[in-house]
Every structure is written in structure tokens, then in C-alpha cells.
Amino acid sequence: MRDSVGTGLDLPLDQVMVGDCIDLMRRLPPASVHAIFADPPYNLQLKGDLRRPDDSLVDGVDEAWDRFDDLPAYDAFTRAWLAEARRVLRKDGTIWVIGSYHNVFRLGAALQDLGFWVLNDIIWRKANPMPNFRGRRFTNAHETLIWAARGPESKYRFNYAAMKALNDELQMRSDWFIPLCTGQERLRDETGAKLHPTQKPEALLHRVILACTAPGDVVLDPFLGTGTTAAVARRLGRRFIGLERDPAYAAAAQRRVAAVAPIPEDAAQVTAGKREQPRLPFGALVERGVIPAGSILVDRARRWSATVAADGSIRCGRAQGSIHQVGAAVQEAPSCNGWAFWHVEQPGGTLRLLDEYRAEMLAAR
């Protein structure tokens, strides 16, 4: 099982640490965090000012932390922090990295080269992107997140049912439509200027954290900035470790997180899929007399019928075995979920699925 609480190791939980993220990660024990979200410098390579058609100046990214001498320098930096991140990540953990076309190919290639296993690339479609003022390119209306497991064989967590619930009971797709971080949510200084040039929307982190962690899990952000990851992790009942080089950003993040109230514990739980629910053998239903030995099971079309034995096996003609095995055998299918295949005839002549008996029993505990 996953440890959701302390592992006995000293993790600096729910803190913002100021310093170089590579140095700070080196101090963390190996395989200690459940998830990592990283929003590294994009290496934008902007030249000169950008002005809108009305001649107003675009307040773009022009910070020292976003300047690298060249692509090899950026690659070296990327591989250094990703290697530390991989060491710190638990075997069953996953990492999210966000970037734009300036850097995302470097990030993705580095992830693959270091042994991470890409699970999805996710497109954050911006509701309100900045237009292309010069009309020389397409409006850059998205950013890309890469979601990766530690390796190809990793048993990672994906809260499938929770994501499906978020999306109106349809599978969550790889394209996410989320507005930019603006308005009240955007942190500003006394003059009203934005505190950080690339603050991410909380809605984005909400989905990320909900997708791959359980309450109590530890989320590491090596480029915390003004603390969106930490704030959302705290609100959702997760623990966080925030690393940030700039003391001013770190201080702002601290203040921001301190003001966040976690939601009630039950609200922080993710919708459990059937995989997460406790297993109940069919034999238990027979033992307890819910479906007594001797009962007749039929498929939905009443094409086949089978008799329940006292040990929970069933028989249909010459086929005998578990509800799954016999279901597969009669259909000549490679496999079959017997819970969703066999029914019991009800007094009124209607059929009731085995899965409904199971659900009832699980609910009653």
C-alpha cells in the first residue's frame, strides 16, 4: 500500500524552502514523494519589447531565471533537476511538467532519456490567450503538460473515476479547456502589478492533483513560484513540499498558503472506482445465502443458464468454474466479467444483475 502519512523519514512537509531546487532535492530522501508538479523556466528567448497594436507594452517574461545561454545549457539544467526529481519520486509516483513549444520538446526528450515513461501529454487550452499582435503566427492558445510515471513498469495512481466525474461522466480527454489565471486569483503587489509573470490557474492544479494523488499524499513542486501548487494541495487535503529560489516569491507563496483552508476530509476523497473498492468473492454471496446454492443464473438474453454450487462455482452444461470462467466459456470469449454477465431471476420475472447484489452487500459492509 501507499503510505499517505509519515514514512519515518524527515520530510519538510507543508513548507516552502528557499534555495536552488537541485540542492534542496538532494537533501530529500529517495522515493519519498507521491507526485511532482514542475513549471520550470521556459527559456523564452524573447528579443526586445513586444507592443500591442495600440502601442501599449506587453508585460512579458523578462526575468533572470528565464535566461539561458543556449539550448545545451538549458538541456543540462533540465536533466540535472529531472534526475533529482526522479530520485525523490516514489516508485508508484508520477510527475507533471508544463511547458510551451520553446522548451517542451527539451523537457519531453529529457524525461524519456532519463527513464521516465510518458503516460499522456495534456493540452491546456487557454480560454483567453494573448492574441498574436503581429499576425505572423497562429495565436499561441495552449501550453503542454507531460504526465509521466517513473518507469515503464510503474504501478502509478490514476483516479480514473474522479476524472470521469469531473467531466460529466465521460472519460477525461487529453485536451483541457481552462481559463488563464487572472482577476482575483492573480497575486499582485501594492501597485497592482502582477507578482509573478507565469502564475498558473488553480483550476489546472486542481485537476492535476486530483488525477494522481490521494488525500495525505505528498506533492513536490521544485519551481513553486507564488505557490499555486501548494495552495491547491493544501485545499485538497494533500501535503506539499515547495522549493523556490526567489525569496520574494517564496514569501508570497507562504502568505498565500497560510490563508488556505483545507476542504472537509470527505470532500477531498476522490470518487472510488470499482478497482479501489474491496473485493468480494462470489462465494461470499453463496455462503451468506444471498444467492443460495442451487440458484439459477442466466445471461441478459436468457440464452444460457447456470446452476450455483455450494462452493461458489457455477455449472452450465459441461462448463464448470467461476462465474467469470463459465461466462467466458459459453460466449467463447477470451474473458468475461461474471458480475456484469450473470443475472438472477426475480419473483416478478425480471432479471437482477449479480453486480447489484454485490454492490448491496458492499454498501452494507
Place this chain on the structure above:
Amino acid sequence: MRDSVGTGLDLPLDQVMVGDCIDLMRRLPPASVHAIFADPPYNLQLKGDLRRPDDSLVDGVDEAWDRFDDLPAYDAFTRAWLAEARRVLRKDGTIWVIGSYHNVFRLGAALQDLGFWVLNDIIWRKANPMPNFRGRRFTNAHETLIWAARGPESKYRFNYAAMKALNDELQMRSDWFIPLCTGQERLRDETGAKLHPTQKPEALLHRVILACTAPGDVVLDPFLGTGTTAAVARRLGRRFIGLERDPAYAAAAQRRVAAVAPIPEDAAQVTAGKREQPRLPFGALVERGVIPAGSILVDRARRWSATVAADGSIRCGRAQGSIHQVGAAVQEAPSCNGWAFWHVEQPGGTLRLLDEYRAEMLAAR
């Protein structure tokens, strides 16, 4: 000026050449094509069968051309063909490369390393992607195209106005919503089996070719497959050079292209707007109570306010009509995109753009 006709050099125009694309490109003169579209193998690394929940088998990619020993082998292949492509590309030309998360980071990094200058990454959002049958990842609902100039200083062609016209007079964004290639458009053999496992939709190539070429320009496709690039280029009055290793694919492409009639020359200049995404009338938001009748709409500066009527029209003073008409009227402008002009006052006092409501609704379907 750009040459749109012959350069005096012998180019094998409007032909499909059978052979290895690197060998064939070597025979082409340098700086000779205006645009390149490349759909290289994705290096999918599929293991075993995949079955749908109904036990039917997914007909996946299982072709020899998609198998590589490892990532370094794939990288070597990628860099070899991209280097030739760059040599063949005119100084003012651009290249498009399409891939998925399996290979697109390798492609992008190679492009950058070889000196190409990325202009955009474009997301092809699929209308009807295959679901994730095992519920272990997000539905992989997109592919990525990288659009790049030959170098940072290149004077490349971008048909800004044509793209804007295609998009209902809004700047074309980097996320494109286009259905898969299915039905009549999909090439099949006598048995009804698909001729090529990864045939791209013509709508995708239509937009690509229209974005960066003029009539008469030469479009090179080093991985022609069954000839989508050639067919669309011909229809749009462009010239093409198609390279394909597999004689069967090449023959199918030849037959396909031969059946294509170029559109009239004037139509090739500007293409009529084709709506790839379902339109959502403003009235639908009113009907469904997202923006109830009686709501007040204001512009961003709160200079004007308008009242929403039950039929989806709005009124501001004497002006009454659609959100677009009234927006234009109050500003005394010839036209107005009401979705990007009107806002709804939120409980917190912030404004929310109509476009965000619409987008939310479209995403939720």
C-alpha cells in the same frame, strides 16, 4: 519575391517517387521547395493485443515501418531525414511535422538542434478519438503538429488573413478541432480493410497548405503514404513532390491524386470558411439558464450594459439584436464579436466573458 513556378531546376513535380525518402531527397536541388509536410513513423512500441470492453479487437498499428530498435535509433533516423529536408527547403519555406507524445519530443528537439526555428506547435484535437479502454490514462484525444521556419531569421509565408477567414474572422488559434479520417474519405482495399493505418484527414492538410503556401508553390511530403498531402495540394492548385517507400501505398496515392480536380484558380486564393466545430448560439445559453433571460451584460470597462431577452437577443437603449449587432451598434463599429465583447457580472464583482461560458458549454458538449 518567391518563385511560384519553375526555378529552372528539374524538380519531379506532381509525382509520387518510390524509395527511401532520404535517398530521394538527396537527389533534389537545395532550397527548392516552399513547404514540407512530414508524417513520420511514431515509434509506438505497442505490446500485445488491445481489446475493447465488448471483446472486439482493436486494429492497431503493427507495421514494420513503425518499428525501431530503441530511442537512439529513432533519433538517428529522425535527424537524418530532417537534415535532408532542411537542405531541400527554401530559405523562405516552412516545415510541418506531426506526431504524438511517443515521438513528438524527439521530433521537436531534433528540429531545434538542426537549426529550424519553431513558429508554433499546433494541436489537432480529434472530434472522435479512440477512448482509453482500460481506464488507465486520459483519452489520447489529440496529435501535435510542429510548424517551423528554416531558421530564426527566415522570412517565411504565413497567410494570416486566410487563416482568420477560415476561423470566422477570429485569429486562428493553435488548437484545431478536426474529425478523424473515416467513412468515404478513408481509402480501403477490395475487402474493405483500411489501406493505411494512419491516413490523415484532408481537412488537416487543407489548413496546413493554405496557411503557408501560395498557388503554384511546391509542397514536399517525404512520408506520403496514401497521398493525402498530394491530393489536397493538387486540389488547392499547389504542386507536390511525394516520396513513399512502400510501392503499394505509392500506387494508391497515384490513383488517388489522378482523380483530384484542382479547384478554380480564384478559389484557391481564398478559401471559404468551413466550420469544423459545432456552433453554439447565444440563445442556447439563455435557454439552458446558464445566462438566464433578464441577465445584464456589460463590456469590459462597464461603459455599456445590455439586457438579455428570452429569445437570445439583447437590448441596450434603443439598440436591439444579436450580441454581435448590439456590440457593434454601441461602439459605432462596423462589426463586433459579441462573444469577446460582452461580460456577465459575477457575484464577486468580477466580469466573465461570454466566450468563456460558450467554451465551457462546448467542452462539456
Place this chain on the structure above:
DNA sequence: TTCAAGCCTGAATCTCACC
């Protein structure tokens, strides 16, 4: 002829606990 219901399929790195 029309319409509704059902069928087929798409670039896919697609399970996991237990012995």
C-alpha cells in the same frame, strides 16, 4: 423514401493482486 436503432471502428506505448 425516411427515420431510428444498431453496428463498426479509430496512430494505443491500456490491469493487478496474489501465490
Place this chain on the structure above:
DNA sequence: CGGTGAGATTCAGGCTTGA
């Protein structure tokens, strides 16, 4: 670590079928 078996798992769109 490998083998075994329970049992979890799908959306949209075009086409076909049949009333």
C-alpha cells in the same frame, strides 16, 4: 520474479439495417 486468474473497461461519428 513469473505465472495465474479475477475482473475492470468505451466515445463519437459514419454507415448499415430494417421497419
